[in-house]
Amino acid sequence: MKCEMCDFSKEIQHKIFETTYWVVNISNNQGYLGRSVVILKRHAGDLIELKPAEWKDLMKLIKKMEAALRKSFGATMFNWTCLMNNAYKKNPPNPHVHLHFIPRYNHKVKFGDIMFEDPEFAHFFNRERKISVSADVEQQIISKIKETWGV
Amino acid sequence: MKCEMCDFSKEIQHKIFETTYWVVNISNNQGYLGRSVVILKRHAGDLIELKPAEWKDLMKLIKKMEAALRKSFGATMFNWTCLMNNAYKKNPPNPHVHLHFIPRYNHKVKFGDIMFEDPEFAHFFNRERKISVSADVEQQIISKIKETWGV
Numbered sequence: 346m347k348c349e350m351c352d353f354s355k356e357i358q359h360k361i362f363e364t365t366y367w368v369v370n371i372s373n374n375q376g377y378l379g380r381s382v383v384i385l386k387r388h389a390g391d392l393i394e395l396k397p398a399e400w401k402d403l404m405k406l407i408k409k410m411e412a413a414l415r416k417s418f419g420a421t422m423f424n425w426t427c428l429m430n431n432a433y434k435k436n437p438p439n440p441h442v443h444l445h446f447i448p449r450y451n452h453k454v455k456f457g458d459i460m461f462e463d464p465e466f467a468h469f470f471n472r473e474r475k476i477s478v479s480a481d482v483e484q485q486i487i488s489k490i491k492e493t494w495g496v
Numbered sequence: 497m498k499c500e501m502c503d504f505s506k507e508i509q510h511k512i513f514e515t516t517y518w519v520v521n522i523s524n525n526q527g528y529l530g531r532s533v534v535i536l537k538r539h540a541g542d543l544i545e546l547k548p549a550e551w552k553d554l555m556k557l558i559k560k561m562e563a564a565l566r567k568s569f570g571a572t573m574f575n576w577t578c579l580m581n582n583a584y585k586k587n588p589p590n591p592h593v594h595l596h597f598i599p600r601y602n603h604k605v606k607f608g609d610i611m612f613e614d615p616e617f618a619h620f621f622n623r624e625r626k627i628s629v630s631a632d633v634e635q636q637i638i639s640k641i642k643e644t645w646g647v
Contacts, residue, residue, distance in 0.1 A: 392576065393559045397552070404551045408544045422584060422591070425543065427576040433602070433618035440573070451584070467584035469623065 349431075350441035354384040358480075361487050362494055366399040367406055371487055372445075376474035378454055378461040379414045379490060383444040390440035392427060403444075409494060410446060416493035418456065420448035424470055456489070457482035500582075501592035505535040509631075512638050513645055515557055517550040522638055523596075527625035529605055529612040530565045530641060534595040541591035543578060554595075560645060561597060567644035569607065571599035575621055607640070608633035 353359075359370040361381060372380040383406065385399065395403075407425075414420040424447040432440035447470050450463040459478065465471045478486070504510075510521040512532060523531040534557065536550065546554075558576075565571040575598040583591035598621050601614040610629065616622045629637065 391562070391573070392555075393562050395555065397555070400551070400555045401548070404543075404546065404548070411542070411544050422542070422580060422589075424581070425578040428620070429573060430575070430600070430618050430620060433573060433600075438573075449581070449584075467581050469579070469581060472620065 346437075346439045348388055348439055348441050350384055350443050351388055353382070354386060359483070359487075361490055362406075362409070364402050364406055366402045369406070369410065369446075371483060371490075373477065375461070375476045375478045375483075375486065377447045377449065377463060377470065378418050378456065379420060379446075379448040379486065381410070381446045383410075383446060385442040388441050390429070390432070390438075390442065392442060395442065413490050413493045414448045417489045418448065418454050418461075419450070419452065421451040421466070422449050423447065424449060457485050497588075497590045499539055499590055499592050501535055501594050502539055504533070505537060510634070510638075512641050513557075513560070515553050517553045518557055520557070520561065520597075522634055522641075524628065526612070526627045526629045526634075526637065528598045528600065528614060528621065529569050529607065530571060530597075530599040530637065532561070532597045534561075534597060536593040539592050541580070541583070541589075541593065543593060546593065564641050564644045565599045568640045569599065569605050569612075570601070570603065572602040572617070573600050574598065575600060608636050 353370060354368045361369045361371055366386055368384045368386055370382050370384065372382055374380060411423055426445045429440040432438045449466055451466050454461045504521060505519045512520045512522055517537055519535045519537055521533050523533055525531060562574055577596045580591040583589045600617055602617050605612045
């Protein structure tokens with residue numbers, strides 16, 4: 346069965362980083378600068394299916410991601426979600442574990458000639474806040490994050 | 497500094513379960529039946545501060561919770577979020593790690609004379625979907641979940 350997350354995890358042009366078990370791809374929605382998706386490299390449908398090594402690796406990855414976004418763009422704090430709703434639009438559902446990483450900012454950040462804002466800071470993120478950046482700016486964002494990754 | 501999550505973690509009338517490092521309390525909003533909050537027992541403000549034993553314990557807890565909700569109320573799948581936005585309304589912020597557990601249902605469930613519905617199933621959860629249940633029904637929900645907890 347076709348899996349969008351398996352496909353997305355292989356789209357290397359969007360990749361920020363990968364570990365043994367996870368790939369981090371930049372989200373196509375940069376409404377929150379640095380928004381990313383953390384995708385399990387193998388097809389498994391629920392958090393309860395994670396193996397201890399995958400879970401342990403995720404913890405390390407979270408630390409690296411948060412540190413990198415603080416350093417690269419001065420992110421203030423982070424929202425994490427693990428939802429998998431879309432996969433249940435199909436019958437049978439075919440979910441694939443992934444997490445959404447939404448950096449939040451108590452200040453504006455100008456990058457690539459775009460002013461990124463978070464007027465809902467300290468509140469639930471605004472699902473209507475969508476910014477599509479050019480492939481060029483996307484690569485600049487990835488490069489900027491990678492500069493600070495794991496440092 | 498006052499911490500609402502420290503306080504909430506000690507409100508034993510809402511407790512479903514606890515492990516060495518985490519407490520699970522039923523949410524006061526039962527818009528999604530079995531909605532709960534998983535609270536770290538010590539005051540720490542970010543996922544990156546979790547110790548390996550706390551992280552490992554969380555994985556076991558997630559497995560138990562999902563299994564229990566499938567058995568008790570037939571939950572179909574689960575949304576997890578770790579946000580901590582509210583803590584940043586104050587200056588300085590004083591966040592305390594907690595996760596929101598939102599069981600999702602592809603069917604209606606009648607319990608305690610209340611019909612719980614999830615018309616947005618397979619879509620983002622509806623933040624306006626709020627049900628306050630009586631203390632009596634809350635205890636019935638807790639009991640029903642505990643019956644299947646860890647089985």
